[in-house]
Amino acid sequence: MQRTVGFVKAVDDVSFSIARGETFALVGESGSGKTTTGRLLLRLLNPDTGEVLFDGRNIFGMSKKEMLAMRKDMQIIFQDPFSSLNPRMNVRNIVSEGLIVRGGYTAGEIDKWCDYALEMVGLKSEYKYRYPHQFSGGERQRIGIARAIILEPKFIVCDEPVSSLDVSIQAKILRLLADLKERLNLTYLFIGHDLSVVANIADKVAVMHNGRIVETGDVKSVYTNPRDEYTKKLLRSIPIPDPRAKKKA
């Protein structure tokens, strides 16, 4: 796939595949193209060339109607819990937006689905009538996750879902994501820059640099036997939370 923005090749000849039930991580620093790739997978952007095959079918070749059906299966969780929720909508409307937009559900049915989604992410159903500003960062991220799972998708793009959260909240949200993956049979594309986070949650990892994938493999092999120079540099840069592992000046 390729998407050219002016003369910057944001995503340049990127290829990878994600098996059902896998957590595939895309890591890279700013400008690596990982977020653009995530958006392309959901057809939130159009590529200049290339395809994305979901369950064997190219999403870029689909009609509007086919795309609508497809969108039920592919969802996204965003990084910033503060800008990704509409401040003027209550939690019920935010979480159930996917259902409301598709139509054909009674208010009662929507309430039931909303309660289900909130319960799955550990939030009380009474919270339906509150507004985003009444919640903490971690809770808002849970609301975003509830929104992503309400349509019972197969695949979720998690775009740096914990990068804006305090470390103690991060751990809880990562556990929630792992838990939901098991309970709901999900497949994840996890986009991140924190290699320690990725090592815990992902099965496979692709390292991106300047729009290209420089290395792919299962997490343990890539971390213990990196082949690419940039991957090695990235791994060396992790500050190890152990005073005895101090690097010499």
Place this chain on the structure above:
Amino acid sequence: MTLLEVKNLSTYFYTKDGVRKAVDGVSFSIDMGETLGIVGESGSGKTVTALSILRLIDEPGRIVNGGIMFDGVSLISLSDEKMRAVRGKDISIVFQEPLTALNPVMTIGEQITEQILAHKKISKKEAGKRAIELMAEVHLSRPEEIFYEYPHRLSGGMRQRAMIAMALSLRPRLLIADEPTTALDVTIQAEILELFREIKEKHDMSILFITHDFGIVAQLADRVCVMQKGRVVEEGSVDEIFYSPKEDYTKELLAAIPKIPFSF
């Protein structure tokens, strides 16, 4: 030998929604040549503590209680004029966002020389020479060219190096670094941390390093203060904090650090 002693510091913010006790009875000290890491999550009060030491707290905030002794001098009772002399010369600070901390309409060279000239009676030419030496010291390549560049033309890492050069320009006894690498990519962060390590070894300077990242604390700090909701929860040597934490909150934070589940 103690360089900085903070005793029972309290800084409150008086807003229309009530009082926010950003810093509430905080005490710690930093010895000469020591690096103290203050670690805490958002809202713990670590930045307000740093700003209080430099008396950079504006309305509606106020230091309501406590003492700050720097090399035997009480900073709280200094006049504004004397405090201005302390800032930059004896105690300097590096902030998280160099893009907002640097003046966008002045070149890097102008900003560093301005800083030097505010405290030292030397010629502009000499100050310029000194600025270039400092830029080379922080490994800014081609300092003579960067001298004439504006901040927006530099990368994040280069801007941070420029900020560090400014902070070092008058050889302060205490350098405060408030999350200086949080806004940087991880490979650039590693380079800047390496720079701090170098500065630590070369100069007989104390560093107050504020961060939320335990990895950074482990790499740089001699001693650590863990803060939560405006208070110091636990204090100790870096080994004590990591290997024998006493408080539940410290243990909780350490447990939350994502650890790579295999050796590599």
